[in-house]
Structure formats: C-alpha cells, structure tokens
Amino acid sequence: VQLQASGGGSVQTGGSLRLSCAASGLIFSHYVMGWFRQAPGKEREFVAALNRSGVRKNYADSVTGRFTISRDNAKSTVYLQMNSLKPEDTAIYYCAGESTSNFYNRSPGGYSFWGQGTLVTVSS
DSSP states (O other), rough: OOOEEEEOEEEEOOOOEEEEEEEEOOOGGGOEEEEEEEEEOOOOOEEEEOTTTTEEEEOOTTTTTEEEEEEETTEEEEEEOOOOOOOOOOEEEEEESSSOOOOOOGGGGGSSEOOEEEEEEEEE
C-alpha cells in the first residue's frame, strides 16, 4: 500500500490550498481515509476523515467550516480543501487509511497506512 500526498505550500493568512493523496496497492473504496497534521514540537492531531463512500465526514473542531474532505474512489484519491487558512494551520499534513467502517476514529493509532506528509505554511 502506498499513499502519496501532495499540494502543500506557502500561503498567507486567509488563503487556500488543496491537498491530494493518491493511493495504490489497495482497494481504495474499502478504506476509511483521513487527514492528520503535525506542527513542530506537537503531537500528530486529527483533522478530518470520511467513510468509504465519502458521504459521511468527521472534522476536528478547529477546522470545521473551513476545511472540506472529499474522495474520488474512481481515482483512488482523497482531497482536503483548506480555506481561510490561519498561521496555526501550519504543519506537515499526512493522509492515512484504514480498512474499517469506523470513520469516527480520531486517533493516529487507528490508521495502518500513512502518506509521507506535505508541508503547509501559513504566514501572517
């Protein structure tokens, strides 16, 4: 299984970015997919997840209303649209996948497969 994250970059406060995570080596539609992030000196934290069909979603309070997670099972890709970015969103963003029906799991330990991370920097 391979997860390849991309789309990170540097933006100013209020800007937008769209992250992508392309999966291979798995039956993508069988996997709950999530996004996590890790800022310097901090633990990895949950950002968003969605169920296998992409209909049901789960967001961290800190990103609700600003970020949108989605997936395209035909392309084996999960996305994270990030709007109204703030300096506190600065982190390395990781996509993750798990063969489960539970998309409520916010613990990194609940996911078996991880992408390499993509850096998002938001300047004030």
